[in-house]
Amino acid sequence: MSSQVLLFSALFAIAVGFFLLSCYLRFSLVTIGKPDNRFNELGQRFSNMLLYAFGQKRVVTRSYLFGLNHAVFFWCFLILLIANTEFLLHGLFPASVSLSLLPDILYFTLTFIFDIVSFFALVAVLIALGRRLFVPPKYIDARTYDAFVILGLVATLMLAFFTLHGSEIALGEERAALYMPVSAFMGNFILARLPGGTLTALVTAAWWVHAVALLGFLDYLPYSKHMHILTSIPNCFFKSLEKVNTQPREEFHKGSAYGVGRVDQFRWKDLFDSFSCTECGRCNDNCPATRSGKSLNPRLVIHNIKENLLHNGRQIGKGLEPALPLIGTCREGCVTETDLWECTTCGACMEVCPVFIEHVPKIVGMRRNLVEMKSTFPGEVQSLFENMENRSNPWGIIPAERGKWVTETDVPPFEKNQTECLFYVGCTGAFDTRNKRNTLALTNIFNNAGISWGVLGKEEKCCGDSLRRLGNEYVFEQMAKENAALFQDLGVKKIVTQCPHCYNTLKNDYRQFGLNLDVSHYSEFILDLIKAGKIKLKASAGLGRVVYHDSCYLGRYNGVYDQPRELIKLSSGHTPLEMERHRQRSFCCGAGGGHMWMEENADTRINMERVRQALQQKPDTICVCCPYCVTMIEDGLTDLKVTDNIAVLDLSEVIQRALV
Amino acid sequence: MLIVTCIKQVPDTTQVKIDPETGTLIREGVPSIINPFDAHALEESLRLKEKYGFRVLALSMGPPSTEMTLRKALAVGADDAILLSDRAFGGADTLATSMVLAEAIRKISAQEEVALVICGKQTIDGDTAQVGPGIATRLGYSQLTSVDRVDEIDMRRKRITVRCKFEGRYEILESSLPAMVAVLREINRPRYPTVPLRIISQEAELKVWDNRSMQLSEDKIGLKGSATAVRRIFSPDREKGQILAGDEVNDPDQAARRLIEVLVSKNLISVQ
Numbered sequence: 001m002s003s004q005v006l007l008f009s010a011l012f013a014i015a016v017g018f019f020l021l022s023c024y025l026r027f028s029l030v031t032i033g034k035p036d037n038r039f040n041e042l043g044q045r046f047s048n049m050l051l052y053a054f055g056q057k058r059v060v061t062r063s064y065l066f067g068l069n070h071a072v073f074f075w076c077f078l079i080l081l082i083a084n085t086e087f088l089l090h091g092l093f094p095a096s097v098s099l100s101l102l103p104d105i106l107y108f109t110l111t112f113i114f115d116i117v118s119f120f121a122l123v124a125v126l127i128a129l130g131r132r133l134f135v136p137p138k139y140i141d142a143r144t145y146d147a148f149v150i151l152g153l154v155a156t157l158m159l160a161f162f163t164l165h166g167s168e169i170a171l172g173e174e175r176a177a178l179y180m181p182v183s184a185f186m187g188n189f190i191l192a193r194l195p196g197g198t199l200t201a202l203v204t205a206a207w208w209v210h211a212v213a214l215l216g217f218l219d220y221l222p223y224s225k226h227m228h229i230l231t232s233i234p235n236c237f238f239k240s241l242e243k244v245n246t247q248p249r250e251e252f253h254k255g256s257a258y259g260v261g262r263v264d265q266f267r268w269k270d271l272f273d274s275f276s277c278t279e280c281g282r283c284n285d286n287c288p289a290t291r292s293g294k295s296l297n298p299r300l301v302i303h304n305i306k307e308n309l310l311h312n313g314r315q316i317g318k319g320l321e322p323a324l325p326l327i328g329t330c331r332e333g334c335v336t337e338t339d340l341w342e343c344t345t346c347g348a349c350m351e352v353c354p355v356f357i358e359h360v361p362k363i364v365g366m367r368r369n370l371v372e373m374k375s376t377f378p379g380e381v382q383s384l385f386e387n388m389e390n391r392s393n394p395w396g397i398i399p400a401e402r403g404k405w406v407t408e409t410d411v412p413p414f415e416k417n418q419t420e421c422l423f424y425v426g427c428t429g430a431f432d433t434r435n436k437r438n439t440l441a442l443t444n445i446f447n448n449a450g451i452s453w454g455v456l457g458k459e460e461k462c463c464g465d466s467l468r469r470l471g472n473e474y475v476f477e478q479m480a481k482e483n484a485a486l487f488q489d490l491g492v493k494k495i496v497t498q499c500p501h502c503y504n505t506l507k508n509d510y511r512q513f514g515l516n517l518d519v520s521h522y523s524e525f526i527l528d529l530i531k532a533g534k535i536k537l538k539a540s541a542g543l544g545r546v547v548y549h550d551s552c553y554l555g556r557y558n559g560v561y562d563q564p565r566e567l568i569k570l571s572s573g574h575t576p577l578e579m580e581r582h583r584q585r586s587f588c589c590g591a592g593g594g595h596m597w598m599e600e601n602a603d604t605r606i607n608m609e610r611v612r613q614a615l616q617q618k619p620d621t622i623c624v625c626c627p628y629c630v631t632m633i634e635d636g637l638t639d640l641k642v643t644d645n646i647a648v649l650d651l652s653e654v655i656q657r658a659l660v
Numbered sequence: 661m662l663i664v665t666c667i668k669q670v671p672d673t674t675q676v677k678i679d680p681e682t683g684t685l686i687r688e689g690v691p692s693i694i695n696p697f698d699a700h701a702l703e704e705s706l707r708l709k710e711k712y713g714f715r716v717l718a719l720s721m722g723p724p725s726t727e728m729t730l731r732k733a734l735a736v737g738a739d740d741a742i743l744l745s746d747r748a749f750g751g752a753d754t755l756a757t758s759m760v761l762a763e764a765i766r767k768i769s770a771q772e773e774v775a776l777v778i779c780g781k782q783t784i785d786g787d788t789a790q791v792g793p794g795i796a797t798r799l800g801y802s803q804l805t806s807v808d809r810v811d812e813i814d815m816r817r818k819r820i821t822v823r824c825k826f827e828g829r830y831e832i833l834e835s836s837l838p839a840m841v842a843v844l845r846e847i848n849r850p851r852y853p854t855v856p857l858r859i860i861s862q863e864a865e866l867k868v869w870d871n872r873s874m875q876l877s878e879d880k881i882g883l884k885g886s887a888t889a890v891r892r893i894f895s896p897d898r899e900k901g902q903i904l905a906g907d908e909v910n911d912p913d914q915a916a917r918r919l920i921e922v923l924v925s926k927n928l929i930s931v932q
């Protein structure tokens with residue numbers, strides 16, 4: 001064996017050993033997490049992996065055209081994986097493993113592909129470098145040491161590749177020279193003038209540079225953000241098969257701990273998520289809290305979970321207490337309480353994350369720990385908790401008042417075994433003066449359709465949405481069980497809701513409590529009635545330019561995007577205008593996740609930001625589809641002192657005007 | 661050393677209506693809550709426990725359903741709870757109530773030294789503010805009423821300093837222990853229970869003392885031992901309210917203008 005092979009074999013063994021050890025040390029930490037079944041429905045999972053990892057479906061989007069550069073990288077990387085495997089094996093067994101042993105046709109094809117792909121990779125590196133240096137986007141830490149090390153290493157690999165093959169071509173030692181345009185260019189035009197001895201030395205030097213860079217890359221991977229090269233493909237495989245629109249139940253036993261206060265109280269997939277973050281910053285770019293100047297930064301939440309795991313994981317694995325608190329104020333490795341309370345659970349981060357990291361369940365999990373174990377939360381939340389628990393509404397109004405609106409108009413009560421569909425009004429629709437207008441509009445519409453419907457009046461209870469999102473799972477569970485018993489008792493099977501929050505809670509959260517109801521939001525329900533010919537609308541003028549705002553819990557959480565738009569079109573005769581951020585990328589009004597009931601002290605309020613976005617479309621009417629949004633958008637207009645006559649209407653009011 | 665916190669379970673008076681015919685309260689279907697003043701008394705006891713290491717015992721006289729309220733006291737951190745419940749205690753006014761409570765505290769103090777009895781200033785259903793002082797008088801404790809701040813407890817000298825809030829003035833009072841402290845609502849903000857404590861409190865064993873264990877003379881307790889009786893409860897007649905409706909109420913400026921007009925027209929205010 002030549003000394004070169006011997007030296008390389010030793011280097012290879014050390015580097016690969018180090019890589020495997022690093023992987024073992026890091027990935028074994030994931031096993032301290034709690035169980036979570038992510039191995040069901042394998043077929044579905046494989047196709048997700050193909051689509052999202054190999055197809056890069058979420059990486060390349062209209063809003064993130066730069067993702068194309070990543071897709072090029074990704075595919076170059078996969079193809080060059082073959083070339084580099086051959087490179088390493090050839091280094092170990094020069095006589096028996098070599099592409100050049102293949103028949104001409106195969107050899108020429110492969111060398112051609114590798115040559116071209118390496119060139120693409122080099123261009124992609126240069127573009128990425130240029131972007132980071134000259135046009136860094138706001139939402140990423142563009143100029144990190146980590147990024148430059150990796151880009152530098154990849155560039156080195158490509159340059160070494162071309163130098164190696166170019167020199168061989170210049171020496172006349174490469175039979176595929178004709179099929180390697182870039183290397184041939186290098187060999188024939190740049191290196192050709194060098195003397196033969198120098199070229200031979202260059203071949204050896206380039207080979208070693210390539211070898212060291214490749215092994216260095218391998219060893220550096222697990223310690224950098226590029227760990228996602230190893231984890232993002234499996235993370236797409238393990239991604240939730242359903243929309244992440246609910247949080248898991250907790251079990252309340254004596255002596256247990258609740259929520260996530262230590263990193264091992266996350267589920268293993270949450271920990272794996274933290275290893276998969278690509279630091280692309282898209283979550284920040286879409287987070288209403290980050291964008292309105294709050295301290296919450298969803299990317300850093302994930303990053304800090306990872307840092308905490310790396311810091312504490314081994315100790316916890318040994319049964320010792322963690323050294324670094326998970327929720328705390330340290331600079332790295334802790335998530336602060338403030339950050340946790342700033343989240344509106346709007347889901348924008350999860351919607352754009354290219355590797356399907358699930359931010360909201362983690363944030364709610366940590367909130368649960370604060371609420372259930374430590375009783376620490378922003379002051380104003382306490383009265384909300386007490387009001388919900390004692391009076392089943394956020395304001396603490398006497399429960400009997402809930403039925404008051406019913407006495408003001410013509411509303412049928414829900415009757416067991418007779419009424420087909422329950423109209424679940426919700427707290428805002430029943431108590432709040434402004435939003436009672438939507439309730440009355442819906443009452444009109446349902447009466448007009450001549451269907452069998454009814455309300456519970458003062459028997460209705462709050463669904464508990466805000467409690468669940470704020471982490472008060474214990475009281476939420478009590479409310480959910482009470483509602484489940486009430487619905488079962490009355491034989492309720494079909495429900496239509498006014499509020500997207502009730503909708504999501506009854507539809508998705510309550511399934512965990514054994515309720516399988518046919519729940520629809522009124523926008524779905526009414527459109528069906530129109531299609532069935534039970535309601536007729538006549539487009540009426542007078543709304544002017546209508547812009548539509550997607551509610552998070554209707555759109556992102558439940559995919560209801562088209563129905564409201566269609567209803568606006570039927571009612572006004574025009575397709576609504578769209579804000580720059582709409583549908584999947586809609587921007588929260590600022591009320592979700594319990595924020596309807598919380599103070600927002602910082603200078604810029606989320607609702608003001610959203611109203612500014614709406615104003616860009618110069619609307620006469622801002623149409624929304626959620627009582628929280630009604631309040632937030634109206635308040636935003638007032639706070640911004642907008643004097644133009646802009647109406648904020650709930651979709652129900654828009655439809656009511658068009659009733660024939 | 662022990663702090664005894666006296667707690668009363670009361671009907672949520674904001675939801676209670678008066679039966680105009682019988683002149684009594686309609687209590688059916690009205691949820692019971694911890695008397696809000698007592699929630700502050702409990703919170704203050706828990707804070708003193710955290711600061712000075714007392715044990716906190718929640719004491720209540722009432723029907724068996726009062727158990728729920730005592731469990732809530734355990735859920736926020738009371739160490740023990742005793743329910744005084746017997747038909748013979750029923751129908752008591754403040755005289756008979758403070759009698760039973762004082763005797764219970766006397767019995768408790770035979771086992772463990774009592775440093776403080778902390779009560780809410782008054783209940784929201786009776787509004788008398790007499791039970792706390794009644795207990796103190798019977799036990800010969802000093803009484804500190806209308807307390808809005810506990811400044812210090814000197815455990816060695818067995819003395820307590822508090823601030824009392826009276827109309828137009830504060831008084832800083834120092835007294836020896838044991839003492840009865842009756843607190844105002846502004847003294848603190850009651851805490852929210854943690855889940856582990858809630859779960860423990862659900863399963864905790866409550867001590868129930870009836871009159872067989874108390875051995876009090878039937879003439880001194882319950883209806884018989886009461887010096888006062890409620891003859892009738894009624895709401896004073898008042899003019900029916902008026903709701904200002906219309907679109908303008910959504911605009912604060914216009915709404916204020918409209919309100920002023922109405923108030924002026926009724927001669928309730930005058931504009932110069």
Ligand code: SF4
Nearest residue numbers: 287343344346347349
């Ligand atoms: S859910 Fe919304 S508010 Fe919360 S971190 Fe994600 S983007 Fe930000």
Ligand code: SF4
Nearest residue numbers: 277278280281283353
């Ligand atoms: S969490 Fe997802 S969206 Fe956010 S930076 Fe990481 S990979 Fe990108």
